[in-house]
Amino acid sequence: MTRKFFGTDGIRGRTNEPPMTAEIAQRVGQAAGAHFLRGDHRHRVVIGKDTRLSGYMMETAMISGFTSVGMDVVMVGPVPTPAVALLTRSMRADLGVMISASHNPYVDNGIKLFGPDGYKLSDEDELEIEKLLEQPPLLVAAAAIGRSKKIEDARGRYIHFAKSTFPEELRLDGLKVVVDCANGAAYEVAPSALWELGADVVSMGVSPNGTNINDRCGSTAPEALQARVVEEGAHIGIALDGDADRLIVVDEQGRIVDxxxxxxxxxxxxxxxxxxxxxxxxxxxxxxxxxxxxxxxxxxxxxxxxxxxxxxxxxxxxxxxxxxxxxxxxxxxxxxxxxxxxxxAALQILACLVExxxxxxxxLHRFDPLPQLLKNVRFGGGAPLETAGVKSAIASAEQRLQGTGRLVIRKSGTEPLIRVMAEGEDEALVEEVVDSICEAVSAA
Missing domain, CATH: 3.40.120.10 (Alpha-D-Glucose-1,6-Bisphosphate, subunit A, domain 3)
Known part of the structure; x- marks a missing residue:
């Protein structure tokens, strides 16, 4: 079955355009809820979100969907994606939902689903939910409609968990850390956890307004963090993305560590x-x-x-x-x-730094990376990788790199992009083969 909604990391798109409309969000709630209605216990779903403006709309729509098929909803507010995974397990929920488009700009949003074990859904589960999306919703009788409530201690629970992963014999006393939270989901929890472990914390990207998430800040735009680390004389800088499931580090000299x-x-x-x-x-x-x-x-x-x-x-x-x-x-x-x-992950890095x-x-700089270049080519439709011109360009590039490097070409699972990456001993050759394939894709 061909996927219509799910990509490599849930469902994602521009808000108020399919598949990121309130109507589809409600249907996803109904389909995912029906799929995870198992047994005769009272069913529960945990819903978290990041700080983007459309989160309110998507959350409300999904609550409507879940409750209409008999699931109770627990709202935990803006928290990192891993917090939703954690809370889904610890609260014995049947399903977890994170409403976020990760590192994308605020105009986008997404839906990530977690099973009762806290893991992202399998391909099989996603395909079953896709099937249910094409069918009328399995609405319950009026007396069985679910309820919704918000819990206020979700962030505290996650902070406690994060701190518990740091070696108990260590402290961050005397360590100056600049943390950039991308005006996203970790804007409260990350600075708090670091400070409670003893660090001297300088916070950036902690004033979300609904539209500034990932805007010239966070792991995909670390330039401001690089400058701030040097300016503050900090030992290290940490940049998270909008839903805090990834990080980039900056050393005390302002250099990026991937x-x-x-x-x-x-x-x-x-x-x-x-x-x-x-x-x-x-x-x-x-x-x-x-x-x-x-x-x-x-x-x-x-x-x-x-x-x-x-x-x-x-x-x-x-x-x-x-x-x-x-x-x-x-x-x-x-x-x-x-x-x-x-x-x-940042706490493990900081533990290594302290030790x-x-x-x-x-x-942090453990090896010298080979020259590597990644370029994205946006396409309007069709299957550019299947065209004769693109296939020929790829074959030629592979022949030129043979024995000295490698090539990775793939279609993005979240955006209409073809990602072209090459690496090898010869930097000039790497650039040439990437450009040749990008030109072929653009002409397709």
């Missing part, structure tokens, strides 16, 4: 402590060859998956690995969480 370097540090540290499982870590096809070579030098493996943190997690579970993630900063530490968690007693610039 997810590959962070995973290398955590994996090496855990391996030394005997905590690393599975013989290595799981990452996607986008992770740099430098990471693979670094891990190999330590007797560890890099197990690659297709792009998407859900696929990383599936591979982690099947291989028995407890560290995985993406170059973009989605880092999954399955000892603590069922999904990517920017704050928890290492060396500057972030020394500890």
């Amino acid at each position: 997810g590959d370097q962070l995973m290398a540090m955590i994996a090496a540290n855990w391996a030394e402590r005997g905590q690393l499982r599975g013989g290595g870590l799981v990452a996607t096809v986008m992770s740099n060859l430098g990471l693979e070579r670094y891990l190999k030098g330590k007797g560890l493996g890099l197990f690659r998956t297709q792009v998407g943190d859900r696929y990383v997690l599936e591979a982690m579970r099947s291989r028995g690995c407890n560290v995985g993630g993406e170059q973009s900063g989605h880092i999954i530490l399955s000892d603590y969480s069922t999904t990517g968690d920017g704050l928890v 290492g007693r060396a500057p972030a610039s020394e500890l």
